[in-house]
Amino acid sequence: DADVTQTPRNRITKTGKRIMLECSQTKGHDRMYWYRQDPGLGLRLIYYSFDVKDINKGEISDGYSVSRQAQAKFSLSLESAIPNQTALYFCATSGQNARYGYTFGSGTRLTIV
Amino acid sequence: GESVGLHLPTLSVQEGDNSIINCAYSNSASDYFIWYKQESGKGPQFIIDIRSNMDKRQGQRVTVLLNKTVKHLSLQIAATQPGDSAVYFCAEWTDSWGKFQFGAGTQVVVTP
Numbered sequence: 399d400a401d402v403t404q405t406p407r408n409r410i411t412k413t414g415k416r417i418m419l420e421c422s423q424t425k426g427h428d429r430m431y432w433y434r435q436d437p438g439l440g441l442r443l444i445y446y447s448f449d450v451k452d453i454n455k456g457e458i459s460d461g462y463s464v465s466r467q468a469q470a471k472f473s474l475s476l477e478s479a480i481p482n483q484t485a486l487y488f489c490a491t492s493g494q495n496a497r498y499g500y501t502f503g504s505g506t507r508l509t510i511v
Numbered sequence: 512g513e514s515v516g517l518h519l520p521t522l523s524v525q526e527g528d529n530s531i532i533n534c535a536y537s538n539s540a541s542d543y544f545i546w547y548k549q550e551s552g553k554g555p556q557f558i559i560d561i562r563s564n565m566d567k568r569q570g571q572r573v574t575v576l577l578n579k580t581v582k583h584l585s586l587q588i589a590a591t592q593p594g595d596s597a598v599y600f601c602a603e604w605t606d607s608w609g610k611f612q613f614g615a616g617t618q619v620v621v622t623p
Contacts, residue, residue: 496609
């Protein structure tokens with residue numbers, strides 16, 4: 399099994415719909431992150447969580463919300479999806495010493511029509 | 512990080528040749544750097560890292576060079592193989608941020 403699992407892998411949904419992307423990890427790490435990737439742009443941080451009770455906004459949190467259900471689970475929600483939220487979304491995890499790198503999931507390709 | 516835009520820079524390399532991928536990082540206070548490889552349909556994977564007190568680090572077929580004077584990082588891949596086709600991007604760590612900042616990446620295409 400992968401260290402970081404994201405579901406679904408692909409999703410097409412309509413404008414205005416609520417959608418949840420899920421992430422689970424088996425690394426035993428406290429820190430989890432949600433990133434968005436658009437063509438030609440670097441990964442941009444949406445939300446991050448340093449433990450179950452610590453959730454923080456990233457640089458592009460508007461239009462998104464998150465829930466840290468357990469140490470191993472971190473979900474991202476789009477409350478009312480809009481077309482410019484079409485992107486590739488990655489969940490990542492790191493240990494306390496996050497500088498040594500993140501482990502990424504395989505991504506969710508989300509298309510809003 | 513790399514230049515921001517709608518299209519990734521592309522490096523076309525013949526199989527067996529060496530590849531050099533460049534990254535301009537943004538913060539002179541960044542003290543740790545990672546190169547990631549992202550294959551189509553997969554998440555980014557760690558390739559190699561380097562601390563700011565080093566100017567070169569070698570791995571298996573890969574070498575990372577760091578020039579702090581001009582805030583430049585490069586990744587050299589020796590004897591490029593078809594399996595090296597991917598997007599490569601750099602990540603910089605600054606303690607004051609407490610998170611990584613990622614470059615946009617370079618698409619490497621290996622031709623036979």
